Amino acid sequence: MSQPSGEFRQEAVRTRGGELVSGGLLVGVGAPDGSEARTCPEEWRPRPRRTGRSEPARGPVGGVGRAVGPLALGAGPADLPMLDREVDVVELLGLLSEGRSIRLVGQAGSGRSALLSAVAEAAADLAPGGVVQLCGHRRTLPDLLQDLFAATHHAPGYRPDPGQLAAHLAEVGAIVVIDSAEPAGAELEQLLAAAPGCAFLISAAPDGPPLPAGSRLQDHLVAGLSRSACLALTARLAGRPLDVDEKAWAVDLWFESEGLPLRFVQAAALLRQRDVAVDALVAAEDDRMDVFGAVEGPVHDPDPAIREDALRRTVPLPSVAETASPAVRLAEGLSEPAQAVLRLAVALGGECPTAPHLPALIDVGQGEAALAELADAGLAVSIGGHHRLTAGAQDLLAPHWPARGCVDGAAQHFAWWVGHSSVTLEQIAAEAEVMIGVLLADRTAGRHDAVVRLARAAAPALALSLRWGAWERVLQLGLEAARQTGSAVDQAWFHHEAGVHAICLQQPSRAIAELETALTLRAAAGDQRGVAAVGRMLDLLRAEGRQLPAAAPAVAGPGRAPVISKIAARVPARLKSSRRRRAAVVSTAVLTLGVLGTAVAMSFSGPDEVKGKDPYSGRMDGGGDTQEAPFPQPSGSTGAGTAGAGPGSPAGQGSGPQPSTSGSASHASSASPTRRPSSSPGAGESQAPQQSQPPAPGQSQPPVQPPGQSPPPQQTGQPSQPPTTGHSSSAPASTASSPPPTSGSPTAPSGTASASPP
Known part of the structure; x- marks a missing residue:
């Protein structure tokens, strides 16, 4: 925001106040006696909502x-x-x-x-x-x-x-x-x-x-660019093709700089400054010809292009040493507003305020154009909502560009600005580094009163904007300045704020030390209200023998890879096919039970079911060689392989969602893809031995056949079934005529046939 009309420096500095929730604490910021924290009621605690991809932020x-x-x-x-x-x-x-x-x-x-x-x-x-x-x-x-x-x-x-x-x-x-x-x-x-x-x-x-x-x-x-890319970059930023001498100069710079792009951005800016000098010579030559006619000069050719090329040769290119450290030469060729902004950035440790602050700080009305000029010259870069000087520019410019009073009044300006009602917390967060730069510059200049004033105004605003790293830094600088001024009241305030900051970060030992120091200082100064405020914070820490309100336990993130598109794209199709297979299994079960009218159960999914596979996954095709891709596990769910796994089955062998008592299905979560058991005929030989199960009530135990003998003929009039050799997928005919499994039914061992009881 721009500077208001009138003399704003005569206005009183207003402290920004408000409330925020930190974990289980409700923190009131900006009170006259300092910030206070108390246990946040459950109904006041925020319920965070995930931001969708369609939202712009x-x-x-x-x-x-x-x-x-x-x-x-x-x-x-x-x-x-x-x-x-x-x-x-x-x-x-x-x-x-x-x-x-x-x-x-x-x-x-x-x-x-x-x-x-x-x-x-x-x-x-x-x-x-x-x-x-x-x-x-x-x-x-x-x-x-x-x-x-x-x-x-x-x-x-x-x-x-x-x-x-x-x-x-x-x-x-x-x-x-x-x-x-x-x-x-x-x-x-x-x-x-x-x-x-x-x-x-x-x-x-x-x-x-x-x-x-x-x-x-x-x-x-990230290595440097190739020689051709550096030449192309220089030509594009210079706005014209390079001549032979300039190409040779750029190649020498490429060898010296190892192809760093920043050096060629700055080299193009040097060429633009050289073009400005050439244009001035051409204009002066044209003026002399208009006034005196033909005059003695380096070129007598009437063609303007030839005269310009000849005058260009009279302006030497920068040397390799100058291009190695071009910041000073680039700064000398900037416009006056850009030079004023550059001087302010150097005084603030390389941090440059945003354009709306420049009229009030250095009387530059066209701040956007000045910042763009610095960026085009390779002296500044835009990051974090504001500009800062590029690498190395601060060290090169500081000896040649002293502050000259450009920071005077900056602390008072920002102290007024952070308390203004029209300034948002997002704007304050973007200027946090700039305000810290102002505090450091005033500390170096010995203006400790200005540091205390700005720190007391900026600390609550930074706390509300949730820039707590900057909040802590501002409190440290303010406390140092308060000690220099000898103000016990200000020291007590900064100790109190540091204690509340430590409470929010769950550092009870540091919080108690800061608050006890603040209590001592305020008691010595006779500040009864301040003593009471500190006492309430100490009571919060020591109430009922605890030091901080109980925080939620840390939840360890699942060990999985990010859900990226080429993995997530495979999940919907697999889930759809699984649902179709599951529906086919249920339909077959209902039809068979209605026709037979009995509760006969036979296993048709082979060894996968016995080893803990989900019987509702519908894997009737024996596709065990498909490599599954990991996909996200809902919060609070149980991975397949821990729930619903049979005795002796290893965790993580489930082929799909496992049934739970609540009726919800959970997916397996894995950091790496898992492979299903092989569906080859000999796969059942290497599997773990299966445990026999007792017959269901009302059913007789089927006779156990000795090894190597064929099963006896069936006595129920049903056609006899050939013995299976492993997975049911190898005998689709017998699978189609088999009734589905029911709860409590015996499971046929792998590699043998089950006969119905007479």
Whole structure:
């Protein structure tokens, strides 16, 4: 939002207040005496709802958005296509379709974000949950998990505890794309374990630690572009074909930079600045010819193209040393508004505010154009809802571009802005890194009062926006500044807020230490209301001998691969055919029972049934060589192989949904596909021995035949049945005439024939 009319700095700073639910706690934020937490009534607790793919929001505000410059996400003002990355895109899509998780590694400026965006756009139909794009810049592990939850569930103002979060994320099956992820090592493995049904594509820092042994992630190196691709990229961004000298210069840069795309984005910006200088020379030459006629000069040819080419040779190309560190030379060629924005970004540690703040901070009215100019020059990149300087630009520009007072008043501006009623929590979350940059700049300049003022205004707003990593950082900076000013009241407030933050994160020891410090400071200052507020938080921690309200137990995610399209596409057809076979079995059973009028039961599904196979799966074709693909298991269901399995049958051998007492069928869940028992005639010889079952009431025990003898003839007038040799699929005629199995009927042993009792 833009600066209001009048002198806004005379307005009082208003603290943003509100409530949120953290696990089982109802937290009131922004109270004069500090935030307070209490047990949330059951009827007030949110009921998160899964976000459908048709809904437009696939990531929280502050996530990966559309880029301004050509480097950020592979699409600039001219919507340039990707160059020399087709093989990488196909390979990454293949790995994601197999449920793999990939970490993109490479040098700074190698185009990892551009490749990330291209793969995310192409992977839209790989998973049933679609693609969720998140921004990892300055995000902690809990913040990333919260962003993933917010992108896949509708529950505003709700931050689940770790157990609830694991239960919700275990049901998500999506491609999760994270740009500039901060967590590494064990934290990265925890991120993947929290969402076992998702495949992750992560762009990490170049200097990150190697992956541990047994990691779900695998590294994919993003190398530089080929020489032809670099020349094409430079020509496209320069807006014209390169001449012979410029091509040779670009080839030298390709050898020196190993084909990093960022270097050629900056090289194209240097060529555009050179074109501006050439155009100025051409204009000056034309003015002299108009005034004096033919004048002495480097070229006497009347053709303007020849004169321009000759004047271009008088402007030298940048040297290799200048192109290796072009930030200073590029900054000198920017317009005045772009230079002012660049100076502000350098003063804020590389973070640049969004365009609506620029008129109030540095009196730049056309902020969007200035930011676009920085991005086109390869000095800034769009990420997380705002802009930041590209890798290495901060270190190169800081000695040559001092702040010159551009940060003065920024703390007061943002303190007023976060409390304004028209500012949304999403806007505050997008500017979190900028406000932290303002706090750090004021701390360096010694303006501790401004740091305290902004920290007290921003902390409640960041808490309500669920950016708790930034909330904790702001509280730390505010407490340091309060100690410098010597204000016991402010120190007590920051200790109190840090204690509530620790309560929400279920850190009771830290919470008690912070609250006791706040209690001591407020008691010494005579703040009775503050003492009472701290006492209520300590009572919450110590009530009934417990330290925190009971949290939901962590739910371990099922060990399965993501449900991707090439696996999920096979599930409906298999389920439909299973239903048809099941209906045929039931119809045959009803007809046979009506004709015979007896409860004779014979096994017609062979050894599969005896080994614990579901008798209602209808596998009458003996198709045991089909390799099943894993599909999701509903929450709270029991996998086939644990329920309904016969004695001695191994877990996981079920061929379909198992019947339960509630009448619901559950599917088997497996991290890898399982193979059914072989349907070959000799398969029954290697199976486990079957246990005999007693006859049903009212039925006589069939005679046991010695090995090697044929069964006696039947006495009921029915045609005799030939002995079976294994699976019933090898004798379809006898199967068609056999009555279906009924509850409590004996099961014929594999490889022998069952005779009806006389």
